[in-house]
Amino acid sequence: MNGSDGLRRRVAIVGIGSTTFGEHWDKGLRDLALEASLKAVEEAGIKGKEIESFYVGNMSGGMFLGQEHVAALVADFLGLKPAPAVRVEAACASGGVALRQGYISVASGLYDLVAVGGVEKMTDVQGSLAATALAGAMDTEWEAYFGATFPGIYAMMAHRYMHNYGLSREALAEVAVKNHFHGSFNPQAHFKNRITVDDVIGSPLVADPLRVYDCCPMSDGAACLLLAPLEEARKYTDTPIIVEACSQASDSLSLFDRGDICTLEATREAAGQAFSQAKISPREVDVLEVHDCFTIAELLALEDLGFCRKGEAASLYKEGQTYFGGRLPVNTDGGLKAGGHAVGATGIKQAIELVKQLRGDAGGRQVKGAEIGLAHNVGGSGATAVVTILRRGG
């Protein structure tokens, strides 16, 4: 894509639905997916049969549940057959990639009503098996085989960043404090408890310098949104949210193959494309959802997306600028850290939070007058990044 993507039509989000993110011991993958999808269908006032195609992001139904063929499974129980059902996978960016494929299928003129979902059921396996499954997002032969874990990979980034830019342990903790504060306003968040910098620094060590409160949880959850051409959006909703851009880029899977482990090149590339297509600059973004699988990841994201220069993200946390009342509200739903991380669903959950903010439906955490939102979804340690820009319809 070169700036404008050359597709035929503008696309709008016309319905949203999601489960709470957390430990759903009483629900399986299909139950979660159905709950989220039916909410979206009800909100848009449609019948499932009207949906022409279905994309779902799911990272590892195989390793978590022994269940592949996830899109056809969910489509079956949603009553969508014979509509085509496509599972896409790009590790933790599976949801964002599903959104992009759905966007292409509507923007191209192929379909007039498409459901895009994300789902992950992560709590049905023991801890070490879950870590094995998540290690599938890395290069298993060149990283995981030698003992690397995801917290370990991001810990290396954090250490290098602290060395390069003098980031303090306390400043890093501010990311988690802010996201837990936001989570306390989100009824669907995995964690709603507020924490302090001391709580973060005093929590058990996971991979130095990252502690428990630096790491997002593993969540069960599902999210779904409905896409339609903008010109038909008001058939379904009074407040269509326009998808101004949805861009994806790739980078090396392994950390050791990158020039600078404090920069996610895929984020930079996808952001550049998205801003160009949407014809806006970072200054015009009112509310942000970024991929904070670990505290350090949120700082990298703000820099690589262009909201500040490299090494300066921590300064944005002074005086509450990244809180929902501040100049640049980041992860108003609690992000991955407190909102929860149901891997395949996260990219869709991020878009849904933006839709709520842009509709003015975000309740106690509403960003006043928000008109433009940006979502940033990362797979693995940055090999895939998707950047989506949404705008409130006129």
Add this chain to the structure above:
Amino acid sequence: MNGSDGLRRRVAIVGIGSTTFGEHWDKGLRDLALEASLKAVEEAGIKGKEIESFYVGNMSGGMFLGQEHVAALVADFLGLKPAPAVRVEAACASGGVALRQGYISVASGLYDLVAVGGVEKMTDVQGSLAATALAGAMDTEWEAYFGATFPGIYAMMAHRYMHNYGLSREALAEVAVKNHFHGSFNPQAHFKNRITVDDVIGSPLVADPLRVYDCCPMSDGAACLLLAPLEEARKYTDTPIIVEACSQASDSLSLFDRGDICTLEATREAAGQAFSQAKISPREVDVLEVHDCFTIAELLALEDLGFCRKGEAASLYKEGQTYFGGRLPVNTDGGLKAGGHAVGATGIKQAIELVKQLRGDAGGRQVKGAEIGLAHNVGGSGATAVVTILRRGG
């Protein structure tokens, strides 16, 4: 899609490459994918950097290898970054679904050169683990949990079909005999040995009435093709092959949810759409690749695709009609049965065999004057089906 898919441009296949299908003890998933992709790139005379996007079908890198995020992994080692890399999964139809997503991305005007691959590395696990991975294509809670296996599911279909239509054990065996004969002409086939009806009937029982020679093997393999707009195809090849249609449909995941287990409704639906879009009838098809994971599946496919009436497929095997010299050549590369079934790669391998036939490059198994080919790729026991119609460029 309603007949014509409303997309902007016609699409052509401008390069192909594949590994042999079989047991590749010396090669991993990335090695196989690289071998196939580099062949396609060399054939088209391009540099990898020219590829704007990459789709790859892979059923279960997770359960077979612990490796998810497969598209980014392969794109990384192919040097494609920052091009978007998307893995799609629909069990054994993963390759066909990847082809369809790549087709949409070019037909829509979004991209001018896209690589579509499929890859599976299946032999690195013990037998029972492989069966567990493949069971992920079924409904694991409602079928696999109760002991159903894939041969068991297809055995039920075969039994019902024999009961309904009086199919003999010998007639069913003719499918395998023909596919092994074809495989003996294909240097890339998993099996190149010719067999007899007595060999099939005398082979060990797997799930009554299906015996070893009724079942396709588990193969390692990869396949890749390059897609471009038809109007630009001659930059890359003298013999562009036009993608006239690529249609996908869904059905219930579980056998018990279907009205008739001898009919794959998703195949019927996808075929109807594909014939309508390509504006041809089955009579005009010169060469066919159908999803023969088991012998019975090939008979069902010929009926559900519209090449004969229900219950009459076996009659097409009299007098060599389905052999490459016959009236309706089916699975000229040996199909899944003898050609091999590297699950995620199969849908791409099928398209590649058709490209060879339509180019006139199929060597000793060439179908004389073939102008139109049809590929049929099925996921699970029929919950996903993709039908692709290819035509030799004028």
